[in-house]
Amino acid sequence: MSNFLAFEVTQTGNMFSRGVVRKEHQKLQNNHVEIRIHFSAINYKDALAATKNGGVIQDYPKIPGIDLAGEIVASKDENWPVGQQVLVTGYGLGVSVDGGFSQYQQVPTDWLVAIPEAFSTKDVMLLGTAGVTAALAVRSLEETNIAKEAPIVVTGASGGVGSISLALLHSLGYSNVIALSRKAELSDWLTHLGATSVLSPEQFFPEKIKPLGKQTIAGLIDTVGGEQLGNLLPQISYGGRALLCGNAGGIQLKTTVLPFILRGIQLIGIDSVAIDADTRKEIWQFLAENQAILSQLHYQEVLLTDLDETIESLLEGTHQGRTLVNMEVK
Structure with a gap:
């Protein structure tokens, strides 16, 4: 060669x-x-x-x-x-x-x-690490008893992980998915992916951030981190779950223990780098079962x-x- x-x-x-x-x-x-x-x-x-x-x-x-x-x-x-x-x-x-x-x-x-037989080499790279990360987050959300009509928030919605998460949630029947994005010009596309509403973070946040806010989020897939994540945690409902898989907004997290000890919320990190081989196979099988999302991406x-x-x-x-x-x- x-x-x-x-x-x-x-x-x-x-x-x-x-x-x-x-x-x-x-x-x-x-x-x-x-x-x-x-x-x-x-x-x-x-x-x-x-x-x-x-x-x-x-x-x-x-x-x-x-x-x-x-x-x-x-x-x-x-x-x-x-x-x-x-x-x-x-x-x-x-x-x-x-x-x-x-x-x-x-x-x-x-x-x-x-x-997987359902995919070409191009298909799997259309998903790639972003797809694996999104699938891990969505599957973790599926492990909870969160109702399909409960509000789910996806941050950084126009990025790879965010957009694939929206498509997977829609494919699985979640009917109240809020896409947080500062790119208002992409609202139609995000809605097409499965978002039921598209808001900027400023539109979604209350005027004053308190240690415990109104319970407006059942589940959160966060690709941003930083200050924005700190603003979202007080709004997660009792027993809710936040899946963290990005730090585009920074690595620092300012919060209090109150959402965790008074509302029992869970904060779970999503890593796709070091997962074992069996989990990788399961994730790619899950993605193959939901291959219809490829046409939306x-x-x-x-x-x-x-x-x-x-x-x-x-x-x-x-x-x-x-x-x-x-x-x-x-």
Whole structure:
């Protein structure tokens, strides 16, 4: 096989660069397969990884991309034969080892997930880490006795996790889903996804935030964190549940113990990076059972050579839906 293209970032002191480079195929490592990548997807974490002092990558140079899907082209493991279509999300992909922004990549066999028959490589990257995270949050919500007509709030609703969460909630029959978004121009799309109302945070919050507010939220899927999350917790109803899966608004949380000890609410962190293999299979089966949501999701495709614009839009908070990275050379 000839050499191939990859999007690589490097930083030495104050010198930082990113861009497409040519890489050479390496001898297949033990307990690895080599994948010809069809699609990757760009997430907020990838945008940080491709930024100077982004706090994601610890050693350079590195190929970002926490998601990939494609076809095995080299393997010494009969359980993962050449030709099988697989996906990888999370683990150390694109962080501690080279990731999905590459036409080829070697990946440990115990990171692999066989792509369900219902999906193509493009389909699974339309979901990717965002879909896994949203599915984990929605399934956690399903474990409660929250009624399907009770108010559910999704923050950062126009992003990958938020938009997929809306679509999944609608698919499962939740009929009172409030999308919090500052992008009023996307209201029609968010409603199409399944939101019954679209509000800015300022429209939703009471004029004065109190340690215990009016109980207006039964369940919360929060992708923002920071001050906004602190404002929402006092409004969660008795026995409600908040699923935390993002920090675009900051990592600090200012709150009191009152919603927890007087209303018995639960605050649950959602991590999709280090979940075990069995849970990954269950999540992808759950997503396959709800594959109809794919037709509702907004996405765009870019090439490796065109990643800069998407990176900047993610960092600026202007990005909508999902962006797939197509590895074909055009």
